[in-house]
Every structure is written in C-alpha cells, then in structure tokens.
Amino acid sequence: MDPIFIAIFGALIASLYLSQKQILNYSKSFTSYYKNYFSYSNPPTPNQSRKSSYSKDGDAQIPPEPTPLMITPDQVQNYDDRPWRPFRWPYHQTMAIYKLDINHWLDMDKYYWHYIEEKQRIWQKYGKENIDWLPEGYEPSLELMEMVTNHLLKRYPLLFTLLEDKGSRGKVVKNELTREVIDMTMPLKEHPLMYVTKMAKEDFYVVMKNPKDGLHYLVAAAVPFPGGSFGISAKIGKHLDIIHEEVPYYHEKLKKSMERWFERLTPSAPVERASWYMTWDHKLRQNGVYQRDSDKVKEEAKSYSPEDYNVRVERQTLRKLPKSQAIIFTNHPVFYSIEEMKDEPMIPSLLRKIIYEAPEGIIKYKSFELYRDHISGYLDGLIQRQKDLGIIDDDTPLKTPATYPFAHWVKADFDYINGGFNNPSPSYNKEKSNYTEQAKKELIDD
Template sequence: MIQIGLLVLLVTALVVGPKYYPSIFAKPIQNYRKYFGTTPPSTPSSSRKSSYSSNEPLAPPTPLMITPEQVKNYDDRPWRPFRWPYHQTMSIFRLEMNHWLDMDKYYWRYIQEKKRIWMKYGRENIDWLPEGYEPSVELMQMVTDHMLTRYPLLFTLVEDRGEGGKIVYNEMTEETLDMTMPLKEHPLLYVSNMAKEDFYIVMKNPKDDLHYLVAAAVPFPGGSFGIHEKIGRHLDVIHEGVPYYKEKLKRSMERWFERLTPNDPVERASWYISWDHKLKLNNVYQLPKFNPNIEADIKSMDPKDFNIRVERQTLRKLPKSGAVIFTNHPIFYSIEEMKDEPLIPSLLRKILYEGPEDILKYKNFELFRDHIAGYLDELIQRQKDKGLISDDTPLKTIPSYPFAHWAKTDFDFVNGWNNPSPSYSKEGSNYTEKAKMEKYAEND
C-alpha cells in the first residue's frame, strides 16, 4: 500500500496544503545563520518555488551531455525531505522538466530489477485495461521524446517514422527499442525499459466523470501489494486505509484532478526507513508469513546499516488523452552518510517518536525505532561536539528543504552532486553490490 499512500499524500498536499499550511507554501526566508552559524549555500531553484500552477507552456528539457561512463559515478539531487512539525499535507513544488525523469548511477540496477519482476510477476506489477492503451502510447511517446532531448548521449534515435513510431538505442543497456507501429509489446514495457520510475495512469470515466486507475507499471511499490489488485478501481477504493484520506481529501480529490492541466506538473518527496535496499518490497513492510523472524532480524542489524528510502514523486497531465500520470522513483540514502548534516539525526529521532500516530503505524516506525534510537543519540551528540548544532539550536525544518544544505542551485552539471562530508565517498556509498547479496523472500 505504500506507493498508493504516496499518491494520496501528494494530492492531499496540493488540495489542502495552501489552505491549512500557508506559511509552509509561502516558503518564508529563514535565518540559516541563526541555526547553524554559517552562511547558507544557494537554495535549489525548484525548492524556492511555492507556486505549483502556471498557464505558461512547458519548456522542453535542457540537454544534459552526460555519457554512459559518467552515469556510473553520477549522484542525483540530494533529497532530504525531513521536516518538523511533521505533517504529510505540504511541500509541493513546481516540477522543472529537466528533472521529470532523473538519472543516477543506479540506473542499471533499476532496469534489471524491472525486467526480473516482470518475468516473475508479470501483470501483478504491470497491468492495464483496454481504455488505458491509448494514454499508455502517449506516455511512451512523451518518455521517449524526453529521454532523447534530455540525455542525447544516453539515448540515440535510430529511426523516426513520424506517426509510425521511433526506434531508439539505449546506450546504457545496449538495447534497441523498436517502438514502431504496430507495437510488439505493451507501451508500458517500453517505458519501463527507458526510465527508472514507476508509472500510474489515471483516467476520467465519461459515464460518471470519476477518475479510475486504467494502467500502471509499478515494479517498485515498496510495500506488499500488487497493482493488479488496484487496476480499474476508483480513487476512493484504492485509498482505503490510507491515513487522512477520508478526513482531508476524499471530497476534494476529483475536483483537483479535473482542474489539473498539462502546464501544472509538480513534484515532492516522501520517505520511510528500512534496513535493506530492495525495490519491490522492503523488509519493513514484509508480511509475517514470509518473514516470521523480522524482530530478530532487526536486532541483528547494525543500526549504521539502516537507510532512508526517499520516494520522489511527480504528477502531470497528458495533453492529448487528458490522463493524469503519477511517477515514483525510490532513492536510498544511508543515515551514516548524512551524519554531518546539521539537524538531520535530530529530526529523524523526533519524528520516529513524536510524529502523528497514524503515520508512525503506517510506516512501521514503531517496529525498529528503539533499535536505532541509541545510534541517533550518538550522532546528535557528535554534532554537538563538532559544533554543528547546540542545545539551543531550534529543531525545525532545515532552510534548504527538501534538499541537503550543501546542494548548489545548478542541478545540471555533468559530475553530479558531491556530499562534502568526510563520511561520504561516491564509491563507498554505492550500495549496488550490497543489494545483490540481500536475500529475496518468496514474494520478492
């Protein structure tokens, strides 16, 4: 259920955020020097934009001249979506098209995992209704054009047959994607062979003017559900059990989907904590019948091995079909690599114990928080000893939210983003080999 919950939280933020949390959406300038005693770096441009709606046509993405070899060492934008007070109905930013489908050094792992999950689970994770075919074709064409424009050294146009489709060569996987008509595979499979993201397609049914899930490619839900259980269902049915849906969003969701235009793309990020790097199903959401020893497993884990799974999400409307596209891209950050970032350990500990009760249960924080609390306390004291924070430092959302404080404004240079902490190294932080050694359960 975790990604379905992320979708509802994204739209919750859009619908009720400006009304109930105007100070958050206004993003007032905060006194960084007061918190940390230093001058802040430039805040990323996307995080400065409080408006998520515009009548201006979307500009095409700017080409990023990065090669496949450079991608192997490329870190994406450093997300830090931690805030206090901890609410789920805020922090939506207008999406810059350069970052609709981001690239990073884990690209190969994500594509390989998508293929494994498709071969093993098929339409449990990638499914569609007949009415979802045309918007899936439109999505495929949009993704193709985006990749060719944004990453001209990673995707090569072999042949363009106009309305008859394109043939594209993926320079990273060394695969040729023949998307000429008639298509040999469902369009969502081509999309999944190009982009790391999961995709949901929601369409309005003309019979009742309500929105339904008509197609989805979701190999990485993070939690224990199959997309085949959600396909064809109305938004209200899909979101049963999601915190705050009935109280804050049910009446407003349809109106918001109706108002959304192709010029209003947005992004945000949510997060939870686990101790593995699995994409389809993290251990923290594993069912007892598949892992009856989960509590013993947690106690056997070194707290330094726990990580944050950030769910980076976007929402936009397709111009032809009017379908609404929700994407989700999981990114893992170890707590250890963030230990020199002021207030991050303090925020994590505060949220784990004092966040909204429904959210604590939904994200299974109660399952492991006592196990890692001592580790977080050590990191907090370490930051005090290093002078990064003091006992008087206000515990609140960092000024550079939702990105790391060391991130620069320019999110388009080729070499990616380097964490300046002595605790971080590009090679040491690459968890690809470690992830390969993590054992899969029967439902992974």
C-alpha cells in the same frame, strides 16, 4: 537486549569521550561545510529560485521541454541524483507538492542499470502483480510512451540515440546505457508501458477521469518498486479513494481536495513531491520492514546494526498528458544511509523526533514502532556527536530545514553539471555509498 546492539551502542558511547583536542581538530574539517547553514534568516527554497521551464504565454496545454544534459554512459556510472532530505517538523500528512523543473522529470543516476535489470526480473517472476492495464488505458499509455521517448532523447542526447524516425509509424531508439535497440514501430509488439520501462527507471501510474461520474481511476500501471504491499492487480480499475485507502488521514485531510486538484492540473505545470520511510535493506519491490508478520520484522530488524539502516525516499511526480488528459504519476525510490547524512545539521535529530512523535497513524503506517527502539541509541549518539562538533547546540531549534526537501549543501538553482551532485561532507565516501552490489545480494532471499 541484543548483544550486538549492546556492543555497538557501547562503542558509540565510548567514541563520544574524545579528548577536547581531538574534537577541536575534527571540527575544523567541517568549517567550510557548514559555514552558511545558520548564517541566513530566510534563504530561498529550491522551488522558489529554481530556473523555470514553463511557457511564457501561459498556455496550459503546452508541456514544458527539457534542456540537454551532455552526460555520457561512463559518467552515469558515478553520477549522483539530487540529494533528497524530505524531513520536516512538525510532521503532518499533506500532499506537500511544489513545481517540478521538467529537467528533473526522469532523473538519471548510477543505479540506472540495477533498476532496469530488477524491472525485468520482477516482470518475469510476478507479472500482473506489478504491471497491468485496462483497454481504456492503452491510448494514454501510448501517449506516455511517446512523451517519455521524446523527453529522454532531448534531455540525454548521449544516452539515447534516435536511429530512425518513422513519423506517425513510430521511432527506433538505442538505449546507449543498456545497448538495447528499442523498436517502437507501429503496430507495437508489446504494450506501450513495456517500452517505457526499458528506458526509464521510474514506476508509472496512468490515471484517467471517467466521464460518467467525473472521478479519476487507475487504468494502467507499471509499478515494480512499490516497496510495500501495493499490488497492481488489486488496484487496477479502482478509484483514487480505494488506491489510497491505507494512507493515514487520507479520508480526513486529503480526499476532498485531491479530486479538485487533479481537475485543475494542467500539462504546462507538472509538480513533484517526496515521502520516506526507514529500512535496513535496499530491496526495491518489497523492503523487509513491510513483511506481513510483524514479529518476524522485529526480529529481522534487530539482526542488523543500526549503522546499516537507511532512509528510502519515494521521489514522485505528477503531470497531465496534453492529448488524453490522463494524469501520470511516477515514483522513483532512492536510498540514503543514515551514516552518509550523520553530519548534516539536524538530520539525526529530526529522524529521532519523527519516529517517536509523528501522528500515531503515520507511525503505524511506516512501521516506526517495529524498530525505533533498536536504533534510538544510535541516533542519540549522532545527535550528541553533532553537539560535540559544534554543528548544533542545545538551543538549535528543531524545525524543517530551510532547504527542504533537499540537503543543505545543494545550490537552490540546481546547476546542471555533468558530474552530478557531490556530497562535500567529510563523512561521505561516494564509492563506498554505492549499494548496487549489496542490493543484488539481498535479492537472494526475495
């Protein structure tokens, strides 16, 4: 057994043997943090009580519009996005979608600059492996560019400034975060997706229905942050079945319903979802856990302390463009350390349960078996810690949290405050949790 792991595990065990007085005193600091968690039987889920942005007349072709958030570039530097916790039990493979509040289509957070800089590095180094398009993808990409531009100008009026509106000839916009002037005057000097990536930190997939067979195909994509082995050059022009061929249980559970669902999607009703996996680094293009050599992954996994592990949440949205009827799929990866979630009720228990008892196809797809034995002792220590602190007990049912897919401390109606979402846990240090500098160091080995 790895000596570093033995030492860390020993320290965790030793930490459990606190005096009763120490445990009691520490527990008091959590009183206000957890007082409402188990006090209700049927709390509203975020998507049930969320403020709606949808048109009252029910016109399916009218996209919802965002409300302004008056946040400045300086405030963004310390701004946390919604805290995702997409952990559920029982763990089944489903689309797991729910209505998107359009205010959160293109979210903002303190990692914005890192994402934009990393996009530029990836375009220069990898090119068509991460961005590509077909001729038929140009018009929907142009419509997407216009929609992203208009959305950001309205949602973040202090972050994006309209310098010149030339009507049908395009717009000139200043990105106040990067200080870049983005000239989208027609004819464009670059592909529309290149302008989109200079403003939004998300990955974008453009999917169109082929009138010949009535099926949906990937016609354009700017995906610098797939996380795993997803290469655009191998997927462009392919049908959804080919794109999802590696997704476990897709053919058994999702294939038949996905085409029908894409057909029914309307511009007025965008949706969102989130998936996740675990890793020890913060690389956006490809995390270490998805290297091809599984033996190398196992060795690298053991070289990191279990406390260094984090959850990579893939926050995704789906919406349909009103003119071209193209479907836009976005993805925005966010990392959350296990340490910052260790005092959130049931989170360590859910992680421990899922990495060992999820369906076998999911375990292999997310590479749980390559590192789970390395971090299991750490998770067991956190579970016992929650019991010692009175956060949970032996009779607490292991199930999907009532506030899924978000942290239990988030208000269901998502107040739009300029300060972002602040984790109130005594174990959370907002400044320390910023992994930007660490992520830059990790790129040396890219």
